[in-house]
Amino acid sequence: MRSVRPAVVTGRTVVAVASVAVIGLSGYGWSLLSQAQAHLTTDNVIEHHTPPAAPATIQHQDGQDTNFLLVGIDSRTDVHGNPLPPDVLASLHAGPDDHFLNTDTLIVVHVPGDGGKASAISIPRDSYVDIAGGYGKHKINSAYSIGMNNHGGSQTEGRKTLIQTVEKFTGVTIDHYAEINLYGFDLISQALGGVPVCLNHAVDDSEYSGAVFPAGQQTLSGVQALQFVRQRHGLDNGDIDRERRQQAFLASAVHQLLSVGTLTSPSKLNDIITAMQNSIVLDQDWNLLQFAQQVQGISGGNITFDTIPIVNITYWTPADGDAVQVDPEQVQAFVADKFGDGPATPPTSTTDTPPSSPTGKAAADGSRKSPIIPDTTTNPPSITATGVTCVN
Known part of the structure; x- marks a missing residue:
């Protein structure tokens, strides 16, 4: 086992994982995966256990259904612990390394054992939850x-703490773990020849993420692609809109990967395998060949991207400042429904919602809480990997 420092990522891991599936469709791909497996960086982080009891705990069917936790870490190094190139950091306005690692992207992906619909669910990074291990x-x-x-x-x-926290929060068992770095996403998006995206409005976030794009459809790769999925300043719903950006980008990338002829070039296959070896950390039990076999029949229309239900996107907390308020029971029911193991309608929350002021200013108790955001804003329709979805 080799355990290394992770690196910056904001929702790119699904692209790398989807690459595995498509590469596995050809005999040449099988050979490449066999070679890649021996050179991937792994870590012993999966403890095979049943997560804490939850109302909507998902049971695997015959042990074949699989849940993957896909993670992006806020760091300034590559997968081998080396500093990222200064020009990459400068173009991303990444700032100095403060040596405090946060997970900027969390996506739980469910792949059914029978080859049915796969579902990816994003968890906003500021969701206010119980941290496993008794940390409050x-x-x-x-x-x-x-x-x-x-x-x-x-x-x-x-x-391990992150995995256990996600298990407790969502009510699902995490079977595999993947983490990808900034530079790897740059390489993978370039290997794909760019990824088509679509914006409802022009954006100029030159001060923060560096994202400056016109409205309409365009194809992005490398640093520009990363700027697109990193932007949150200047968006009406901040991180929630960024989640939507990431989902639209990933869905478009998966659509490309699953399209006939996209990865028929040996040079492209080699480029993607090389990028994976230099950019991702997997749990030590993840067998890429078995994974490719499991998902090779899934089409773009059978992959959906969603975000967990949100109660309040600017919930004031005493120690952590503004956070995203969530209801674990509602989240667990939502995840169970999307993963095919629960009721279609989440139960009514039994969690008391603190009073909110109409303007987000100081409430009667002296705390600052923002108004609850309508479901149409924080819980938009699913995105599927059938083409290009326009987003804010």
Whole structure:
């Protein structure tokens, strides 16, 4: 096992994982995957156990259904622990390395054992949840750092704390773990020849993410692609809109990967395999050949992208500042429904919702809480990998 420092990512892991599936469709791809498996960076982070009891705990059918946790870490190094190229950091306005690792992207993907519909669900990084291990309630993106810092700086323990937190929050067992770095996404998006995206409005976020794009459809790769999925400043719903951006980008990338003729070139296959070897960390039990066999029959229309239900996108917390308020029971029912193991309608929440002021200013108790956002804003329709979806 090789355990290394992770690197920055914002929702790109699905692209790498989908690449595995498509590469596995050809005999040449099988050979490449066999070679790649021996050179991938892995970590022993999956503890095969039943997660804490939850109302909507999902049971695997005959042990074949699989749940993957796909993670992006806020760091300034590559998968081998080397600093990222200065020009890449500068173009992304990434800023200095503060050595505090947060998970900027969390996506749980369910792949059914019978070859049915796959479902990917995003968890906003600021979701205010119970951190596994008895560390209390904090933003979910801090679980990695909390676990790591309380175990002598061990990234393995940080990953385990994150996995256990996600299991407790969603009610599902995590079978596999994947983490990808910034530079790897740059390489993979270029290997694809760019990914088509569509914006409802022109954006100019030159001060923060560096994203400056016109309205309409366009094809992005490398640093521009990363700027597109990183932007949150200037968007009406901040991180929630960024989640939507990431989902639309990933759906479009998967559509390309699953399209006939996209990866028939040996040079493209080699480029993607090389990018994977240099950019992703997997759990040590992830067998890429078995994974490719499991998902090779899934079409773009059978992959959906969603975000968990949100109660309040600017919920004030005493220790963590503004966070995203969520209801675990509602989330567990939503995930169970999307993964095919629960009721179609989530139960009514039994969690008390703190009073909110109409303007988000100080409430009667002196705290600052924003108004609840309508479901149409925070819980938009699913995105499928059937083409290009226009987003804000």
